[in-house]
Amino acid sequence: MIEARNLTKSYGATLAVDDLTFDVKPGTVTGFLGPNGAGKTTTMRMIVGLDRPSKGTVTIDGRRYRDLPVPLQEVGALLDAKAFHGGRSGYNHLLCLAQANGIPRRRVDEVLAIVGLDAAAKRRAKAFSLGMGQRLGIAAALLGDPRILIFDEPVNGLDPEGIAWVRRLMRDLAGAGRTVFVSSHLMSEMALTADHVIVIGRGRLIRDESTARFIDSSSTRSVLVRSPSTPRLNELLIREGATVETDPSGALVVVGLDAARVGEIAAQAGVVLHELAPQRASLEEAFMELTSESVEFHATGSTNGGQGDR
Amino acid sequence: MTAKPYSFANVAVSEWTKLRTVRSTFWTFVVGGVLGVGLSALISGVSASHYYSDVVIRATWDPVGRSIRPLLLAQLAFAVLGVLTVTAEYSTGMIRTSLAAVPKRTKMMAAKMTISALSSLVVGEVVAFAAFLVGQTMIHSVQPTVPYATLGQHNVLRVVIGAGLYLALVGLLASGFAVLLRHAAAGIAVIVAMLFIIPGLAAALPTSWSQPIEEYWPTNAGTEVYSLGHGAHALSAWVGLGEMALFTAVVIGVALYVLERRDA
Numbered sequence: 001m002i003e004a005r006n007l008t009k010s011y012g013a014t015l016a017v018d019d020l021t022f023d024v025k026p027g028t029v030t031g032f033l034g035p036n037g038a039g040k041t042t043t044m045r046m047i048v049g050l051d052r053p054s055k056g057t058v059t060i061d062g063r064r065y066r067d068l069p070v071p072l073q074e075v076g077a078l079l080d081a082k083a084f085h086g087g088r089s090g091y092n093h094l095l096c097l098a099q100a101n102g103i104p105r106r107r108v109d110e111v112l113a114i115v116g117l118d119a120a121a122k123r124r125a126k127a128f129s130l131g132m133g134q135r136l137g138i139a140a141a142l143l144g145d146p147r148i149l150i151f152d153e154p155v156n157g158l159d160p161e162g163i164a165w166v167r168r169l170m171r172d173l174a175g176a177g178r179t180v181f182v183s184s185h186l187m188s189e190m191a192l193t194a195d196h197v198i199v200i201g202r203g204r205l206i207r208d209e210s211t212a213r214f215i216d217s218s219s220t221r222s223v224l225v226r227s228p229s230t231p232r233l234n235e236l237l238i239r240e241g242a243t244v245e246t247d248p249s250g251a252l253v254v255v256g257l258d259a260a261r262v263g264e265i266a267a268q269a270g271v272v273l274h275e276l277a278p279q280r281a282s283l284e285e286a287f288m289e290l291t292s293e294s295v296e297f298h299a300t301g302s303t304n305g306g307q308g309d310r
Numbered sequence: 311m312t313a314k315p316y317s318f319a320n321v322a323v324s325e326w327t328k329l330r331t332v333r334s335t336f337w338t339f340v341v342g343g344v345l346g347v348g349l350s351a352l353i354s355g356v357s358a359s360h361y362y363s364d365v366v367i368r369a370t371w372d373p374v375g376r377s378i379r380p381l382l383l384a385q386l387a388f389a390v391l392g393v394l395t396v397t398a399e400y401s402t403g404m405i406r407t408s409l410a411a412v413p414k415r416t417k418m419m420a421a422k423m424t425i426s427a428l429s430s431l432v433v434g435e436v437v438a439f440a441a442f443l444v445g446q447t448m449i450h451s452v453q454p455t456v457p458y459a460t461l462g463q464h465n466v467l468r469v470v471i472g473a474g475l476y477l478a479l480v481g482l483l484a485s486g487f488a489v490l491l492r493h494a495a496a497g498i499a500v501i502v503a504m505l506f507i508i509p510g511l512a513a514a515l516p517t518s519w520s521q522p523i524e525e526y527w528p529t530n531a532g533t534e535v536y537s538l539g540h541g542a543h544a545l546s547a548w549v550g551l552g553e554m555a556l557f558t559a560v561v562i563g564v565a566l567y568v569l570e571r572r573d574a
Contacts, residue, residue, distance in 0.1 A: 100324035
């Protein structure tokens with residue numbers, strides 16, 4: 001289990017991570033969501049000891065990362081698709097990592113087969129495509145057969161086949177009882193893979209709950225109603241406290257009442273309905289709404305040239 | 311899996327794999343060797359051919375120096391290797407992967423420096439012996455009547471072995487600066503300033519200033535091991551090399567202190 005307590009990281013006056021407290025529980029895929037620049041990468045770097053927290057702590061099963069006896073057997077991390085020396089072959093890259101933690105050499109061949117790089121393993125890594133680099137990074141994360149896996153934006157730059165492969169891999173890893181902590185700036189990506197989501201914006205915790213609950217609570221729901229007597233129905237619904245708008249096709253979009261209640265009101269008044277459909281805001285819309293106040297760099301421009309997605 | 315903690319030996323084996331699996335290591339050593347031995351052969355041969363025509367050469371004739379001093383150019387290759395083994399981690403992004411595998415940073419960097427210094431020592435000794443033997447052969451074959459040196463003569467073996475040690479030490483010092491600076495260009499600039507530019511500038515100062523600098527500047531002190539005899543004020547060979555080793559240890563100590571505390 002990963003436990004972050006009051007985790008804070010500041011760069012001068014900029015707070016990249018602001019007092020984060022959360023747990024990542026075993027046997028689940030936990031999504032780590034936030035817009036670019038929200039502090040996801042910085043948080044992950046602090047988990048594996050690359051950055052030191054300005055305040056607070058983060059531990060792996062109660063120990064600081066640097067105190068783990070065999071780090072690669074406890075935590076596998078993919079933080080960056082290009083964190084290898086391009087002059088070295090994929091095989092030798094994995095070999096030097098395995099040796100550093102006393103992991104047997106045959107494990108290098110095993111992980112190369114898992115990620116499907118066995119044929120390219122003897123080539124120098126600088127010739128690898130982004131997708132192959134990503135696979136090499138995942139192979140490195142799997143080297144020690146760790147119980148905890150940390151992936152930072154693992155599908156970035158991958159083709160559809162690669163994306164499907166990464167999703168399946170994460171589900172399989174969690175299915176085998178491992179803890180998977182994966183970041184993304186795309187809510188839709190997380191809806192497909194994560195059981196639990198931790199949402200941050202501007203370094204602060206916004207939500208920490210199951211994906212189902214998050215989707216439920218953060219989607220604004222509306223009901224689409226089509227009726228031959230639109231003005232009458234409009235009046236009735238407003239009287240019941242709903243907010244009603246008319247969409248371009250002439251249908252009513254009702255917010256504040258659920259579909260059952262709309263149906264009952266229409267039936268009591270004898271209004272004919274041609275269509276009654278609950279609508280759900282897309283996940284992406286919900287997520288954007290939730291984090292809109294916390295996006296650091298709006299497209300309209302900002303004078304703050306800060307740290308970006310560190 | 312068994313959780314046997316990783317040891318310094320594990321990390322050293324890993325660093326050896328890193329060093330031998332990039333081409334730049336091999337080519338840097340080849341350049342160092344060719345530069346060292348080639349220049350030594352050239353200078354030894356040319357000096358011998360001028361032995362009878364050039365009074366100054368004859369009056370100050372030092373056959374050991376003629377074949378070992380040219381290594382002062384080859385030291386550049388050892389410095390570059392010392393810098394690159396460290397800065398390649400940063401320029402490629404490998405450092406993040408390396409430190410995730412070995413979060414005890416001092417252990418990782420100490421293993422890296424140990425391996426690159428040992429490799430440089432082996433190559434440095436081979437280059438020093440080759441430079442000496444090729445140089446003496448050149449002197450003897452160009453002018454058979456000119457005095458030449460053998461390893462059995464007084465202090466000659468010390469000079470040759472010391473030259474190899476000095477080359478390895480230059481690499482180690484360069485690695486120390488590289489850990490502090492993290493960029494190849496900056497690391498190489500500092501070690502070149504240390505080895506060539508500052509001693510060169512010192513010569514422009516009044517003698518009362520330039521003499522102590524020439525004598526005690528760490529890398530100058532180190533080169534005392536190259537000389538057979540010593541002037542009235544020069545440090546002895548091992549004291550000089552010792553001073554440079556001490557300076558290197560201080561630089562590395564500061565570098566490791568900084569490495570442990572900053573963000574990777």
